[in-house]
Amino acid sequence: MSTEVVVEAPGVHRLARHEPVAPGPGEALVRVHAVGICGSDREAFQGNRPEGYVRYPLVPGHEWSGTVEAVGAGVPEALVGRATVGEGFRNCQVCDRCHAGETTLCTSGYEETGFTQPGAMAATLTLPARLLHVLPEDADLTAAALLEPAACIAAAALKANARPGERVAVVGTGTLGMFAVQFLKALSPAELLVVGTRDDREALSRQFGATDFRTRDQHLPAGFDVVIETAGSASAARTAAALPRRGGRLVLTGIPAPGAEGLDPTDLVVRQLEVHTVFGAPPDAWAHTVRVFGAGLLDPLPLITHELPLDGFPQAMELVGSGDPKVGKVLLRP
Numbered sequence: 149m150s151t152e153v154v155v156e157a158p159g160v161h162r163l164a165r166h167e168p169v170a171p172g173p174g175e176a177l178v179r180v181h182a183v184g185i186c187g188s189d190r191e192a193f194q195g196n197r198p199e200g201y202v203r204y205p206l207v208p209g210h211e212w213s214g215t216v217e218a219v220g221a222g223v224p225e226a227l228v229g230r231a232t233v234g235e236g237f238r239n240c241q242v243c244d245r246c247h248a249g250e251t252t253l254c255t256s257g258y259e260e261t262g263f264t265q266p267g268a269m270a271a272t273l274t275l276p277a278r279l280l281h282v283l284p285e286d287a288d289l290t291a292a293a294l295l296e297p298a299a300c301i302a303a304a305a306l307k308a309n310a311r312p313g314e315r316v317a318v319v320g321t322g323t324l325g326m327f328a329v330q331f332l333k334a335l336s337p338a339e340l341l342v343v344g345t346r347d348d349r350e351a352l353s354r355q356f357g358a359t360d361f362r363t364r365d366q367h368l369p370a371g372f373d374v375v376i377e378t379a380g381s382a383s384a385a386r387t388a389a390a391l392p393r394r395g396g397r398l399v400l401t402g403i404p405a406p407g408a409e410g411l412d413p414t415d416l417v418v419r420q421l422e423v424h425t426v427f428g429a430p431p432d433a434w435a436h437t438v439r440v441f442g443a444g445l446l447d448p449l450p451l452i453t454h455e456l457p458l459d460g461f462p463q464a465m466e467l468v469g470s471g472d473p474k475v476g477k478v479l480l481r482p
Contacts, residue, residue: 149165150165150166150167150168150270150271150272150482151163151164151165151166151270151271151458151459151482152164152165152166152207152269152270152271152458152482153207153208153209153269153270153458153461153480154205154206154207155192155193155204155205155206155207155208156204156205157195157204157205158193158194158195158204159193159194159195161193161461161462163458163459163461166270166271166272168271168272168274169266169272169274170218170220170274171218171219171220171223171274171277172220172221173220173221173222174220174221174222174223174276174277174278175219175220175223175274175275175276175277176216176218176219176220176223176227176274176275176276176277176280177216177217177218177219177272177273177274178212178214178215178216178217178232178234178272178273178274178275178280179214179215179216179217179271179272180209180212180213180214180268180270180271180272180273180482181212181213181214181215181289181290181292181293181481181482182212182213182289182290182293182455182479182480182481182482183209183211183212183267183268183269183293183479183480183482184211184212184293184294184296184297184477184478184479185211185464185465185468185477185478185479185480186211186297186323186468187468188210188263189208189209189210189262189465189468190465190468190469192206192208192262192263193208193465197263200258201258201260201263201264202263202264203263203264206262206263206264206266206267207262207266207267207268207269207270208262208263208267208269209261209262209267209268209269209270209273209480210236210260210261210262210263210267210268210296211268211293211294211295211296211297212233212234212267212268212273212293212296213231213232213233213283213289213290213292213293213295214231214232214233214268214272214273214289215229215230215231215232215289216228216229216230216232216280217272219277220277223277227277227280227282230282230283230285231282231283231284231285231287231289231292232280232281232282232283233280233281233283233292233293233295233296233434233438234261234273234275234279234280234281235251235279235281235299235429235431235434236260236261236262236263236279236296236428237251237252237254237258237259237260237428238259238260238261238264238265238276238279239251239252239254239256239259240254240255240256241278242256243255243256249430249431249432250430251430251431252303252427252428252429252430261273261275261279268482269458269461269480269482270458270482271482281295281434281435281437281438282438283438283441283442284442287441287442288449290449290452290455290479291441291447291448291449291452292441292448293448293479294323294448294451294452294477295434295437295438295441295448296429297323297324297327298327298437298441298446298448299429299433299434299436299437300324300401300426300428300429300433301324301327301328301331301376301378301401302327302331302429302433302434302436302437302440303426303428303429303430303433304328304376304378304399304401304424304426305328305331305332305335305376305399305436306432306433306436307397307399307424307426308332308374308376308397308399308424309374309397310332310335310337310373310374310397311335311373312335312336312337313336313337313338314335314337314338314373314374315337315338315339315341315371315372315373315374315393316332316335316337316339316340316341316372316373316374316375316376317340317341317342317343317372317374317375317376317388317391318332318340318341318342318343318358318375318376318377318378319343319344319375319376319377319378319379319384319387319388319391320343320344320377320378320379320380320384320402321342321344321345321346321349321352321353321379322378322379323451323476323477324378324401325342325344325353325378325379326352326353326356326451327446327448328376328378329342329353329356329357329358330356330357330440330445330446330447331440331446332357332374332376333356333357333358333445334440334445334446337359339359339360339372340357340358340359340360341358341359341360341361341362341368341369341372341391342358342360342361342362343361343362343363343364343368343387343388343391344361344363344364344379345363345364345379346363346473347363348473349361352450355450356447364383364384364387368387368390368391369391370390370391370392370393371392371393371396372391372392372393372396373392373393373396373397374392374396374397374399375388375389375391375392375396375397375398375399376388376399376401377398377399377400377401377402378401378402379402380401380402380403380404381402381404381408382404382405382408382409382410384402385400385402385404385410385411386409386411388400389411389412389415389416389421392419392421394419394420394421395419395420395421395422396419396421396422397421397422397424398421398422398423398424399423399424399425399426400423400424400425400426401425401426403427448477451476451477452476452477452478452479453474453475453476453477453478454467454475454476454477454478454479455478455479455480455481456478456479456480456481457480457481457482458480458481458482460480461480464478464480
């Protein structure tokens with residue numbers, strides 16, 4: 149029997165019988181291979197996600213990979229049998245932001261797979277085919293389940309616009325930080341510093357291309373052309389803002405708790421920093437991620453530490469919130 153995880157309300161879930169939804173016009177049905185879990189999934193389960201950004205009951209799962217099993221009217225039959233990943237934001241396609249390609253800024257309201265629309269913690273997922281990004285035929289689908297967080301960092305890397313030979317830095321050593329290292333390494337920097345809070349992330353940072361590693365309590369060099377922050381705390385943002393040269397580029401991707409002390413605007417203005425922020429991934433970032441992954445320049449597998457069946461959902465939630473340094477990315481396998 150096919151199953152799915154259903155979160156009925158904060159803290160309440162069940163494993164239910166799954167009935168595939170036949171794809172309608174413009175839709176595709178995907179057989180899910182693996183689904184990743186991130187902190188936002190745990191927030192939805194605990195009831196900590198902001199109002200308007202979750203709708204119960206829900207089938208979670210916005211980080212996933214799979215194979216197209218069927219398509220609806222108007223969708224090319226050639227997609228059937230192809231390995232794929234897919235965007236989460238269900239944008240309207242008609243507002244001015246969508247027409248500009250900034251789909252994560254859609255003015256028609258927030259809708260996202262796994263939060264307000266059925267997600268991938270199920271045997272199959274039916275979604276608009278326009279959201280799919282087809283993978284190379286030899287793609288590793290387990291690794292590809294992590295391409296959603298990678299796409300979010302690809303958006304940051306594209307905004308940072310790092311050029312070969314520049315000095316670049318990443319603040320944060322979690323999944324997002326390790327993806328940022330890989331994207332920046334692919335651009336041939338002269339120097340790639342990683343700043344974190346855990347010494348045990350140094351080896352992995354260097355494996356992915358870091359030339360230097362420091363913890364935040366150590367002396368940190370400055371004068372970087374590009375800095376990407378991925379840690380999600382106000383202190384990490386302040387650390388990141390201290391690293392760029394005058395006129396350098398800073399990209400913030402983390403979302404600190406509400407009310408966190410912000411950056412010093414005087415410092416930002418006097419140093420004339422170019423500051424960008426990222427929330428989610430628009431189509432160009434997804435396309436960039438799939439290209440980089442297909443070229444072998446992005447390796448998500450070392451970030452995966454646990455793979456569980458769907459009935460391991462409670463254990464997965466515990467692992468993600470444990471704070472155990474040995475826990476990396478957790479996947480569920482339908």
